[in-house]
Amino acid sequence: MSKFWKPGTERPRSSLIDDEEGGVLFVSASASSSGFGYSTLERQRQRLPVFKYRTAILYLVENHATTIIVGETGSGKTTQIPQFLKEAGWAEGGRIIACTQPRRLAVQSVSARVAEEMGVKLGEEVGYTIRFEDVTNPGVTMIKFLTDGVLLREMMDDPLLTKYSVIMVDEAHERSISTDILLGLLKKIQRRRPELRLIISSATIEARSMSNFFHDRKRNQGDAANDSAPNTVPAILSVEGKGFTVEIYYLEEPCSSYLQAAVDTVLSIHDKEPVGDILVFLTGQDDIDAAVQLINENAQDHRSHSSGLLVLPLYSGLSRSDQDLIFAPTPKGKRKVVISTNIAETSLTLDGVVYVVDSGFSKQRFYNPITDIENLVVAPISKASARQRAGRAGRVRPGKCFRLYTEEYFMKEMSAEAIPEMQRSNLVGSVIQLKSLGIDNILGFDWPASPPPESMVRALEVLYSLGVLDEDAKLTSPTGFQVAEIPLDPMISKMILSANTYECTEEIIIIAAVLSMQSIWVSARGVQKEFDEAKLRFAAAEGDHVTYLNVYKGFIQSGKSSQWCYKNYINYHAMKKVVDIREQLSKLLKRFGMSLKSCERDTQKLRKAIVAGFFANSCHLEAYSQNGMYKTIRHSQEVFIHPSSVLFRVNPKWVIYHSLVSTDKHYMRNVMAIDPDWLIEAAPHFYQHKRPNLSAPF
DNA sequence: GAGCACTGC
CATH class of the missing domain: 3.40.50.300 (P-loop containing nucleotide triphosphate hydrolases)
Incomplete structure (x- = not known):
C-alpha cells in the first residue's frame, strides 16, 4: 500500500476558527x-x-x-x-x-x-x-x-x-x-x-x-x-467533534480511472488492513453496479485474498428491502463493503465503517437559465464534502480514509465549499414562495448566496406566462395566491387550478401527485421484457399522464396491495405517497371552494388542463425526421421522447412533456400528445409574442 | 431502445 499511498497532512476535523474581532x-x-x-x-x-x-x-x-x-x-x-x-x-x-x-x-x-x-x-x-x-x-x-x-x-x-x-x-x-x-x-x-x-x-x-x-x-x-x-x-x-481520528491517505500520482482505483483500493484494504467495514463513494448507479461486479469477479479469481467480502450497492433507486441489506449485521468472518452514492454522505449513516474510499466526485445538478435546462453531471466535490466523507470512517473507532486523488489536488484545486443549490437550480418555486411572503423586490433579496440574475429573470418570466404574476410582478388573485399555496411545482399547481375550469379535478390531482414523484416504476434491470409488458397493460394512447391514471385505478382496485405493485413492477412506497399527496390536494381544493369533479372518459378535458400548466414545454416532430427528433417551440432545442415513455416510437406530431433528462441527448420524460390549437387556447400571450418587456418592473 | 446525485412542501 505504501507504494501508492501517501499519508495526508490535513486533519479531517478542523478545530478552531481564527477571529480577530473578538467575542468568540x-x-x-x-x-x-x-x-x-x-x-x-x-x-x-x-x-x-x-x-x-x-x-x-x-x-x-x-x-x-x-x-x-x-x-x-x-x-x-x-x-x-x-x-x-x-x-x-x-x-x-x-x-x-x-x-x-x-x-x-x-x-x-x-x-x-x-x-x-x-x-x-x-x-x-x-x-x-x-x-x-x-x-x-x-x-x-x-x-x-x-x-x-x-x-x-x-x-x-x-x-x-x-x-x-x-x-x-x-x-x-x-x-x-x-x-x-x-x-x-x-x-x-x-x-x-x-x-x-x-x-x-x-x-x-x-x-x-x-x-x-x-x-x-x-x-x-x-x-x-x-x-x-x-x-x-x-x-x-x-x-469539537466527538468522532475518532481519521488518518487521510492520498494517491501519490493522479489515477486515470477512479472506478478501477476504487476497486483496487478495496481489495488492498481487505488484504492488508485489520477488520472493519469499507464505505466507497462513487457517483451513480452505473459506476456502482460496475464496481460491485468487478470486486466480486476479483474475489472469485483470487479466493485467498478477496473471499470474505460482502459487497453491497447503495443508491436511492434501490427498493427499500435492498437498501435494508446495508444495515444487516455483517456475518462472522465477513467484511462488508458498501458502494454508495452521496446518499451515505448525509442521508444514511452506516455503523461499523472504519475505511472510507473517496473518489472525489459526485453527480451534481447544474441549471442553464438561458436554455432552461437542468443537467446532471459528474463533478469534483468540495473540501467540505471530502471532510464529511472522511468523517464517516471515524464513528466507531479511529479509521482511515483513502482519497483517490493527490494531496496537491486537494489543497490547490478543490473548492472549499460546494456551490449552493440556489445557484444551480431552476428558481420558479423559490420566487413564488418569496412573492407569497410579500417580498416584492426579489432581485434585491438578501440571500446567503445570491442566485444568478438570469435564473431570477427566467423564473419571473415563467411565472408571468402562467398568469401567476401580473405585469408589475405581483401575485395575481386568486390564481397566484392559490398556486403559491399548493406545495408542488408551479406548473403542476397551475394545471390543477385549470382542471377546475375543465371539470376534471378528480383526475388531475392524481396526475399531479404522480408527476411529483421521481418515478412510480421500480428499477428493473435484467427483467426488461417483463417490465415492458407490465407497463403495456396500463398504456394509454394519449401518453404517460393518462397511463398513470390507469396505474392509480389499478392500485386502488387492488386494495392498495403491495403484492399487486410487486407483480406490476410498481414502486409500492411511491404509490402510498401518491395517495397521501392526492389527499392533501383534495383538502386544499376544498379550501379554495372547488369541488372534485370527474371528466369520466372525456380525456380531452384533462389534456387541456395539463396543457394549461405545461404549454411552455411543447414540441413539434421534425418533418422527415427518421429518428424521432422533436424541436421545442420555445427555443428550437432538439429533443427526443425517452424510451421509457409509452409514446416512444409512436411519435405523435405535437407533444408536451413534464421534464427533460439530459445525457447525450435531451430526453423528454412524461410525454402527452396534444392538439396544437390547445396551446393558443391555453396561452395566447405566450404563443403570439405579445409579451411585455419582462425585465422592466424588476 | 436508454437511464435517473439527493432532499423537501
Missing part, C-alpha cells in the same frame, strides 16, 4: 463537567476562555448575541441546545423553541432522541411536524422539530413566526434552497423582532461566512451608542 467562545468536548472549563492549548492560542458547552450557550443567549453560529463537525451536540434553552425558560409563557432540519428522517430521529433524554413522551413537551405528520400538542409542546420547508410554509400564515422565541437551524452548511431562503427571511425577521434568538448550526468550515451574512453592519453602527441593544455581531461557538 470556544467549547472543548473535553471541558470539565461543571462550571467554566478551560483548555490550555486553545487558551494559549486564542487567549480566550473555554466555557462549558451549556454555560456558553446560555451566556450568549441571555446576555450577548441575537445570533449564535455553532460551528461543529458531526459532534451530535446540537440535540442538547434546545434542552438548555428550555431549562433557562425560553419556552415559557406559551413560547416555543423551533429546531429545523433539512430532512424528514432527521426531524423524526432527533426529536425522538431529545424526548428520550428529557424523559417525556414524543408529541407532548417535545414534538415534531413534517409533511403529512403533525406530532405536536398545541399549548403543551415547548420544543418543536420541523423541516425547514415546513417552517417556510408556516410563514405564509405567520410571517414573523411570532409563536417562536428561539429558532435553531441545523445543518445550515448544506445550503439547500429552503435553508438559504429561511436564513434570508430570518435575517429580515430579526430586524422586526429584536428579541428573537437565532442559533445557526453549521460545519466549522462554513461558520465564518454564516457569521458574515448575519453581521448586519449598518444596523450595528446605528446601535453602537445604545448599550442595552442586543449585540448584532454573531457569536461563533466552535464545538
Whole structure:
C-alpha cells in the first residue's frame, strides 16, 4: 500500500476558527463537567476562555448575541441546545423553541432522541411536524422539530413566526434552497423582532461566512451608542467533534480511472488492513453496479485474498428491502463493503465503517437559465464534502480514509465549499414562495448566496406566462395566491387550478401527485421484457399522464396491495405517497371552494388542463425526421421522447412533456400528445409574442 | 431502445 499511498497532512476535523474581532467562545468536548472549563492549548492560542458547552450557550443567549453560529463537525451536540434553552425558560409563557432540519428522517430521529433524554413522551413537551405528520400538542409542546420547508410554509400564515422565541437551524452548511431562503427571511425577521434568538448550526468550515451574512453592519453602527441593544455581531461557538481520528491517505500520482482505483483500493484494504467495514463513494448507479461486479469477479479469481467480502450497492433507486441489506449485521468472518452514492454522505449513516474510499466526485445538478435546462453531471466535490466523507470512517473507532486523488489536488484545486443549490437550480418555486411572503423586490433579496440574475429573470418570466404574476410582478388573485399555496411545482399547481375550469379535478390531482414523484416504476434491470409488458397493460394512447391514471385505478382496485405493485413492477412506497399527496390536494381544493369533479372518459378535458400548466414545454416532430427528433417551440432545442415513455416510437406530431433528462441527448420524460390549437387556447400571450418587456418592473 | 446525485412542501 505504501507504494501508492501517501499519508495526508490535513486533519479531517478542523478545530478552531481564527477571529480577530473578538467575542468568540470556544467549547472543548473535553471541558470539565461543571462550571467554566478551560483548555490550555486553545487558551494559549486564542487567549480566550473555554466555557462549558451549556454555560456558553446560555451566556450568549441571555446576555450577548441575537445570533449564535455553532460551528461543529458531526459532534451530535446540537440535540442538547434546545434542552438548555428550555431549562433557562425560553419556552415559557406559551413560547416555543423551533429546531429545523433539512430532512424528514432527521426531524423524526432527533426529536425522538431529545424526548428520550428529557424523559417525556414524543408529541407532548417535545414534538415534531413534517409533511403529512403533525406530532405536536398545541399549548403543551415547548420544543418543536420541523423541516425547514415546513417552517417556510408556516410563514405564509405567520410571517414573523411570532409563536417562536428561539429558532435553531441545523445543518445550515448544506445550503439547500429552503435553508438559504429561511436564513434570508430570518435575517429580515430579526430586524422586526429584536428579541428573537437565532442559533445557526453549521460545519466549522462554513461558520465564518454564516457569521458574515448575519453581521448586519449598518444596523450595528446605528446601535453602537445604545448599550442595552442586543449585540448584532454573531457569536461563533466552535464545538469539537466527538468522532475518532481519521488518518487521510492520498494517491501519490493522479489515477486515470477512479472506478478501477476504487476497486483496487478495496481489495488492498481487505488484504492488508485489520477488520472493519469499507464505505466507497462513487457517483451513480452505473459506476456502482460496475464496481460491485468487478470486486466480486476479483474475489472469485483470487479466493485467498478477496473471499470474505460482502459487497453491497447503495443508491436511492434501490427498493427499500435492498437498501435494508446495508444495515444487516455483517456475518462472522465477513467484511462488508458498501458502494454508495452521496446518499451515505448525509442521508444514511452506516455503523461499523472504519475505511472510507473517496473518489472525489459526485453527480451534481447544474441549471442553464438561458436554455432552461437542468443537467446532471459528474463533478469534483468540495473540501467540505471530502471532510464529511472522511468523517464517516471515524464513528466507531479511529479509521482511515483513502482519497483517490493527490494531496496537491486537494489543497490547490478543490473548492472549499460546494456551490449552493440556489445557484444551480431552476428558481420558479423559490420566487413564488418569496412573492407569497410579500417580498416584492426579489432581485434585491438578501440571500446567503445570491442566485444568478438570469435564473431570477427566467423564473419571473415563467411565472408571468402562467398568469401567476401580473405585469408589475405581483401575485395575481386568486390564481397566484392559490398556486403559491399548493406545495408542488408551479406548473403542476397551475394545471390543477385549470382542471377546475375543465371539470376534471378528480383526475388531475392524481396526475399531479404522480408527476411529483421521481418515478412510480421500480428499477428493473435484467427483467426488461417483463417490465415492458407490465407497463403495456396500463398504456394509454394519449401518453404517460393518462397511463398513470390507469396505474392509480389499478392500485386502488387492488386494495392498495403491495403484492399487486410487486407483480406490476410498481414502486409500492411511491404509490402510498401518491395517495397521501392526492389527499392533501383534495383538502386544499376544498379550501379554495372547488369541488372534485370527474371528466369520466372525456380525456380531452384533462389534456387541456395539463396543457394549461405545461404549454411552455411543447414540441413539434421534425418533418422527415427518421429518428424521432422533436424541436421545442420555445427555443428550437432538439429533443427526443425517452424510451421509457409509452409514446416512444409512436411519435405523435405535437407533444408536451413534464421534464427533460439530459445525457447525450435531451430526453423528454412524461410525454402527452396534444392538439396544437390547445396551446393558443391555453396561452395566447405566450404563443403570439405579445409579451411585455419582462425585465422592466424588476 | 436508454437511464435517473439527493432532499423537501
